[in-house]
Amino acid sequence: MYSPGSSGIEPIAHAAPVSLCTREPHVPADRLVAEMVPPPRFAAARFGTYLPDPNQPSQTDAVRVLETFAQGLGGAHAAGAAKRGFLGFGSRRPKAPAGPRGVYLDGGYGVGKTHLLASLWHAAPAEPALKAFGTFVELTNLVGALGFQQTVKTLSGHRLLCIDEFELDDPGDTVLVSTLLGKLVDAGVALAATSNTLPGKLGEGRFAAADFLREIQGLSARFRALRIDGEDYRHRGLPEAPAPYDEEIVAKTAYATEGTSLDAFPALLEHLAKVHPSRYGALTDGVRAVCLTDVGPVPDQSTALRLVVLADRLYDREVPVLASGLPFDRLFSEEMLAGGYRKKYFRAISRLTALARDAKPLIEG
Structure with a gap:
């Protein structure tokens, strides 16, 4: 069975941010089987804790x-x-x-x-x-x-x-x-x-x-x-998600907060093409918060679908996302949001927005 370092990536133990773009994790088959349990966000989920509308x-x-x-x-x-x-x-x-x-x-x-x-x-x-x-x-x-x-x-x-x-x-x-x-x-x-x-x-x-x-x-x-x-419970009755921050604030927060990663959004999108989507969870091993600069429109559908998977894994693992650039609801083009994958894209927007809200204490703290 696997141990925390079995992906070849040691947990972050210092304040200096790392770059997700430098990581190419290997996930052994026994880890894939061992991790077939509800992710951290839903480890305590029970029927009694579900709040039906x-x-x-x-x-x-x-x-x-x-x-x-x-x-x-x-x-x-x-x-x-x-x-x-x-x-x-x-x-x-x-x-x-x-x-x-x-x-x-x-x-x-x-x-x-x-x-x-x-x-x-x-x-x-x-x-x-x-x-x-x-x-x-x-x-x-x-x-x-x-x-x-x-x-x-x-x-x-x-x-x-x-x-x-x-x-x-x-x-x-x-x-x-x-x-x-x-x-x-x-x-x-x-x-x-x-x-x-x-x-x-x-x-x-x-x-x-x-x-x-x-x-x-x-x-x-x-x-x-x-x-x-x-309706989407993640935003039901909650305050509006924070707007993207200034790039300098994002970078300073990354350096001041232990366990963060810091990447330019365009470079991260390029790196995702080099890592199998099944390894996106391992890509964030040891990361407590993701900081992104220069967030902008996703250029094509293949890239957009990879981003959806990353958003899902960050959400499952309760990893806040602090970003500069465009707000997350402008990531995908109107054509994408009207196409066959539209529900995936809306889910990604919803989850990234929730993670942006979770990142707000990093600035306030």
């Missing part, structure tokens, strides 16, 4: 359905699964019954889907080693690191697989994930996922989804979809 009954209904789903994950054959090791070998469990074997939380950004998914993981009556939680990007990267058959063996010993930010951005992922989930369901693994897109519409607006309709319909059949309505 009283004006949105679908949020209360979702809690009730998920609590029932969690209770149904117990069973005598869980003991057989516990005998499986890292490689997933051991006694076989009986085949799962036909029909949906999972729940799918669909809704806009900021309605608490990840909180609910993490709450389900915590509530499931199984040891942590028999439950897995990861983003869609992390799941596909696990397949890349272990190989398809090894991933099936590793995960088929689990009682529950939670997949956050479920998206299909290309046909290859569609076939891969459809096949993987099919094998896991056959092995008795329960599934839970979150997305901003209904399962029957995955891939829509991004590639020729009609050409892969069978695979997409197969994915949809694995889940019972729960629609969660509401």
Whole structure:
């Protein structure tokens, strides 16, 4: 298993800021498996700490359905699964019954889907080693690191697989994930996922989804979809996010605050192209705050999607972002915000804005 320094990056132990652009972390396969738990922001998430909007009954209904789903994950054959090791070998469990074997939380950004998914993981009556939680990007990267058959063996010993930010951005992922989930369901693994897109519409607006309709319909059949309505809780009733700061203030704060990174935004965007998105979490190991200068419009869609993943990892790890330049709601062009990835971009704006608010004490302190 991994230790804090296993990524090849030592935690920051001095006040001088580092540059994320100098980091190219290596993440071993055992770390990928070990980190398939809810991230720090949601480590304490429980159904009881979810605050449903009283004006949105679908949020209360979702809690009730998920609590029932969690209770149904117990069973005598869980003991057989516990005998499986890292490689997933051991006694076989009986085949799962036909029909949906999972729940799918669909809704806009900021309605608490990840909180609910993490709450389900915590509530499931199984040891942590028999439950897995990861983003869609992390799941596909696990397949890349272990190989398809090894991933099936590793995960088929689990009682529950939670997949956050479920998206299909290309046909290859569609076939891969459809096949993987099919094998896991056959092995008795329960599934839970979150997305901003209904399962029957995955891939829509991004590639020729009609050409892969069978695979997409197969994915949809694995889940019972729960629609969660509401407004973005990250900004509900909160004061306006702080405007970007002067570049000199950002730099001085970075040098005066222990555990910070300091990078020019354009250079960081270029560096992200050299690091696999599954390693963006490791990229920030030991970093307590990210300072960025010269924030400006993202030049193209590939760069924008990489930035979305970085924003997700910073948000999961509760890393504040202090920035100069343009405000985060002007990162993406109108064309991007009207395209097939618009929900991802709005999620990134929402999360970066929340992290900018979290960074305000760095200036005031």
